[in-house]
Amino acid sequence: MEKQSPDWTDAMNLLTAHRQSRWTVKYTADRFFRFLCLGSVIFLGAVLGAIVLFVSETGFLVFRDVSLSEFFFSPHWDPEHGKYGAAVFIAGTLYLTLVTLLITTPISICVAVFIAEIAPPWLRQWLRTLLDLLVGIPSIVYGYLGATLLIPWIREHTGAPVGDGFLAAALVLSIMILPTITRITDDALCAVPNEWREANYALGGTTFQMIVRVVLPAAKSGIAAAVILGMARAIGETMAVVMVIGNVAQWGFDLVTPSSVLTSHIVMQILNVDFQSTTNHALYMMALLLLMISISLIMLIRRLRLKGGAS
Amino acid sequence: MNDQATLLHEKTSRLHIRRLMNRLILGVVIIISLAVFFVILALLYTIVKKGLPNINIHFLIGPPEEIDAGGGVGPFLWNSIYILVLSLLLSLPIGIGAGIFLAEYAPNNRIMEWVRGAIESLASVPSIVFGLFGYALFVEYFQIGVTILGASITLALLNLPVLARVSEEAITAVPSTWKEASFALGATKAQTIIKTVLPAAKKGILTGVSLVACRAFGESAIILLVGGTSSSGQMWDFHLFSEGATLPVHLWYIQSEALVADAQQIAEKTSALLVLMVLFLSFIVRFPLWLSQRKK
Structure with missing residues (x-):
């Protein structure tokens, strides 16, 4: 096999680096997307939990002045x-x-x-x-x-x-x-x-x-x-x-x-x-x-x- | 011989009775059903017929009057559209994102089952509960008064669980072989979801969006508490802190509290406008879908 010219090696290295960076971008994007979706669920849960908590907290204050019955x-x-x-x-x-x-x-x-x-x-x-x-x-x-x-x-x-x-x-x-x-x-x-x-x-x-x-x-x-x-x-x-x-x-x-x-x-x-x-x-x-x-x-x-x- | 003849006779007569019963009852069912549809369509027709001929451009974009006749509903119509768009902008990404997580990423454990239950329960919580929350948060706590901003955010909260549920259902229904094909081509999970799953689930998600949009457009209790009963009185007012009464609230206000001379005509025209807007809204959300199905 003939020896590869320096140009060729450089090109291969560049290509690998390019591929790797694309790979990184692709998988970072993947994880980021997952993170966004998880964030949506957590936000949804937190907001709705807050509503239920807030309404019950304010509601139960009534029993300070009024009896349950x-x-x-x-x-x-x-x-x-x-x-x-x-x-x-x-x-x-x-x-x-x-x-x-x-x-x-x-x-x-x-x-x-x-x-x-x-x-x-x-x-x-x-x-x-x-x-x-x-x-x-x-x-x-x-x-x-x-x-x-x-x-x-x-x-x-x-x-x-x-x-x-x-x-x-x-x-x-x-x-x-x-x-x-x-x-x-x-x-x-x-x-x-x-x-x-x-x-x-x-x-x-x-x-x-x-x-x-x-x-x-x-x-x-x-x-x-x-x-x-x-x-x-x-x-x-x-x-x-x-x-x-x-x-x-x-x-x-x-x-x-x-x-x-x-x-x-x-x-x-x-x-x-x-x-x-x-x-x-x-x-x-x-x-x-x-x-x-x-x-x-x-x-x-x-x-x-x-x-x-x-x- | 004679016995057999009577038996046969009895059997045929029972058959006749059964057939007669069948026809009679099915007839009753058909009549009731058609009557129901007739009544509902007649009601809608009455609304549209009473209101539509009098609607003109001045009514659609003109400012309202307090006492004199001839006012329009411009700012209310504008607020309706503005609040609808804002609330959808806020709720669509989060709602669909949550739906994607629940359908694709969520582990199959007890906590997630619990979250699903909570979201489903909250999807049908009375809107007045959300209204109270919005009122306490924006009017009492932040002291910004009744605003378009508060109304949009509260409406978005109302719609979030519905959107999450509908998109989760639509995404779960996508065949897993499609996803596997995409993975086999080297796509990541995110790419698969965006390029394969979401387009395949488009129909279900769009139906949900149309449902949510109609619900947000017609919602009145939340708007009354968080958006108020009046508007800035100007057309094309993009200001987020203006009062945010929408058409449904205006219809209630006109019908029960207003002093304006032509209240009855305004109410007729407003309700016709509401019905037409809702039909239009379902139409523009579903039309592209219908078109793409036609082509196939």
């Missing part, structure tokens, strides 16, 4: 006279959610069954797109519709003097969460294997029997998750409810009497109170309750999903 069980909310019973709002939120779900769950499942099992494919695609768009409509628009169309209608048909109240709020929320529940139920129904449907027909079952005895039971946990998610949305909705519920802190379950729930009360009061006051702490405690309810609902969904995955 008064806050949770007394229906008298009158900060000017030192009465901080939040039971009105807690019961209001639970009641409103219950009424909403009673209205919207059967209808949503019905629509989802229609989309997943009955509608022809072209219509199915259109309806799904439509539902996806409806999820994005601002809640305030639903609230506005409720305030301008629904409330006069309720006043006319029930003879209620104001028309604001649980009925109006529940109807507005129902229309609002219907696309959410329907869409997720639809996904759950579509996940049921087609062989099962065919087995039903092979046994001579009708479509109706298939839906009730095969598809719905098989999609049970998915449907439950859909309803819970819709419930979480209904509990947390604020401004649409503010526009139709009447915002009066009074105990009662009459559907057409002005009332108040946790979210609407927080938003209506928070701007008028001093940050260091007991009222403010009580409002933060209500927000913490909302946070806790919503977190436990999601934990329930996770549990359901794990169970559904196992079977």
Whole structure:
């Protein structure tokens, strides 16, 4: 072999150095990217942790001035006279959610069954797109519709003097969460294997029997998750409810009497109170309750999903 | 013989009943479903029909009036867009970055399972909770009052968990063979993620972005607490410390507290504008995707 000229060696060295530096750049970039992603997660976790901590810390201050039993069980909310019973709002939120779900769950499942099992494919695609768009409509628009169309209608048909109240709020929320529940139920129904449907027909079952005895039971946990998610949305909705519920802190379950729930009360009061006051702490405690309810609902969904995955 | 005939008769009549039941109930399901869609579309149509014909350029960019009729919603529309863009700029990199970490880098242990649970829970926490946090942080603690800046940051926080979750899901769904092919060509993990995984997960991520954008655009509780109910009153105001009321808050304000003479018309026009803007927003986020799917 002939000896390599000095030029050639230099060139090789340069090339190796160049390659090495590119290698270094490439792997530094790789590690940097990983670092950025890790940083995002840590930032996300820290910020959200801070929110939960802050809300609970401020919220728990209320128990310096108000007893636990008064806050949770007394229906008298009158900060000017030192009465901080939040039971009105807690019961209001639970009641409103219950009424909403009673209205919207059967209808949503019905629509989802229609989309997943009955509608022809072209219509199915259109309806799904439509539902996806409806999820994005601002809640305030639903609230506005409720305030301008629904409330006069309720006043006319029930003879209620104001028309604001649980009925109006529940109807507005129902229309609002219907696309959410329907869409997720639809996904759950579509996940049921087609062989099962065919087995039903092979046994001579009708479509109706298939839906009730095969598809719905098989999609049970998915449907439950859909309803819970819709419930979480209904509990947390604020401004649409503010526009139709009447915002009066009074105990009662009459559907057409002005009332108040946790979210609407927080938003209506928070701007008028001093940050260091007991009222403010009580409002933060209500927000913490909302946070806790919503977190436990999601934990329930996770549990359901794990169970559904196992079977 | 006779017994068999009655048996047969009974069987056919039961079959008839079953078929009849089937038709009847499916018919009811179809009628209810179509009625639901009809009602929702009719509501949206009413909103758009009432508001759209009266919307003109002066309404879109003109300043609002306190007492007299004829005011516009220019600054509110501007604030809506400005806050939306700012909050997306803040939340997209961090949200998608967190999604990438959770899907690609995170070890499969208990802590990560816990983090995932926490993020999923926070993705559906009522926005009012975030609103309270933003209010305490910006208005009470930093004393900067109700601002565009505070509203954008709080909205970004609201959207972060949703974005992280959606991108994690979309990235996990990318087949691992694609990644292995990229590794086999000598690409690093970062190169693989940027050049292979993210483009493949584009559809899922964009759907999530469109969801988040619509949510941020329509959010009212946070804006009311952190952004206030009024604006600087000027158009094209880039100042971060101006008051940051957006269209949804303006709709609430007009409907419940305003003194202006033509409040009803303004509310009609504003809600029509909101619906159209949301449709437009989902459209511009999804359109490129739809187009690229068409080509294939």
